[in-house]
Amino acid sequence: MKTDTDFFFRKATLLICSSLDIEVSLWRCREFISKYIPADEIYLNIYEPSIGGLRYIARADEAGCEKMEKNIKLPSDLIKSIESGQRLQDYLIINKPENDPMGRIISSEMNLKNTSFIALRLRIEGHRLGVIDLFAQGKDRFTSEHAKLFSLLKEPFAIAMSNALKHQEVVQLKEQLISDNRYLHNELISKSGDEVIGAGSGLKGVMEKVGQIAHLKNTILILGETGAGKEVIANAIHCYSLRKNQPFIKVNCGAIPENLIDSELFGHEKGAFTGAVSQKRGLFERASKGTIFLDEIGELPSWAQIRLLRVLQTQEIERVGGSPPIKLDIRVIAATHRDLNKMVLQGDFREDLWFRINAFPIHIPALRMRPNDIPMLVEHFIKKKSKELGIHKIPAIAPEALDRLLKHHWPGNVRELENAVERALIQHRSGPLFFNQLMDYEDNGGSAIPLKHKLSSMNLDEIIKACIEQVLSMTNGRINGPKGAAKILGVHPNTLRHRMKKLGINFGKVSLLAILIRHALS
């Protein structure tokens, strides 16, 4: 009976493309083609130069199908013939495997005795993808008609295999991303310090409030001086909430250049503006199902405040360049060291946004208001920083030093204390720790670190750099706002950022720490 090749091709192609799991495709296809061609077992292999042979990844027979991982090493002459393209025919009929060098190896490795097989090569746009081996029990089972009919399927097989491999890669990458994300998330928590020192003493009231609100979805406003621990508390709220396994995204509203605020927060579509070469998810989208921490919310320009208010009201965002509205499930925590109430009265902060975020304020007391926390914080930072600096034996504190710490005014709050401990450890790795730099600071009228550079030995760029660093250390890294470095230096914040970039002065707290240490050691 003459085979209807169109029907054969159409039906087999539908079956091959019926699943993204290549072994399932093989199984469905084998069952159908066995009515036309001897087909007891079907295998898929990929030539893998890194292992010097073939990697079998899927198989199917009458009983079922499975993914597999079996590597077969090939001798160098066979590898050469594969790589030089000598075995480039669309298909090979191997009716007596013992007479073919490749057939011998494969049938023996796969433990297939007394079989015949057809090897069908799969290529896409000239690229070698892999080989389908169709086995049948017995010798001389395949004719050239069988092979020609089977080879009609080389393109559907190649496309299905290519899709399946890409799909497999995407699934693996996704799993890897999820696991990396989980790891980084835990790392972030441990870096920012999941421990709230003073939770039972100076921050007891704060932690009681955290306990009342953490499990709800309400927006929270954290108030407190620079370095008092607003981020630590935001982190604690996230960790005590049901969202703790979801992202915690921190946004420093004062550090985003004004022209990028929209696309950073809400993302953009490809081509939305010059330079938008691909679609980008914004920080709100990245925080999906988790918490977004809007630090320095008082630094947002007024148009961005309007945008934010709308997002909080509608719980929806739109990417720049016109995406359909994207629904959000996010907990918002805002923070500022500024007096928002006063800013509202002065017209610098929108009243409607202020009402929206101020429903549940948490005020973090300044460190000087809770001196009882200082010894615990010092001990905590000595342990933490010793570990980071590779100091194995925890150094002791000089007897009079703790007293000095207790009397200090701490304008930079806990961050200043943390920096003081780090500086002391760098200078006296084996202790005792005196915290003498604190005296320098006090002698200097509390105005950050003294500029000790010898101006005569510096060029203009170095002098400008030292000057900017000095001002940044005074403002604790703040660029925007009335007490920010840009205002003090009398330049626009973007001009200052541009100059900082040019002079290699980085943004952020980590680099601020580096500046502080550099000044302390100079």
Ligand SMILES: Nc1ncnc2c1ncn2[C@@H]1O[C@H](COP(=O)(O)OP(=O)(O)OP(=O)(O)O)[C@@H](O)[C@H]1O
């Ligand atoms: N109660 C605390 N327990 C442990 N570490 C703390 C505590 N409070 C603050 N810190 C540490 O002090 C540093 C400053 O804290 P944090 O960044 O939370 O302050 P902030 O108020 O958010 O500062 P800014 O206003 O500059 O954003 C961080 O390294 C943080 O880990």
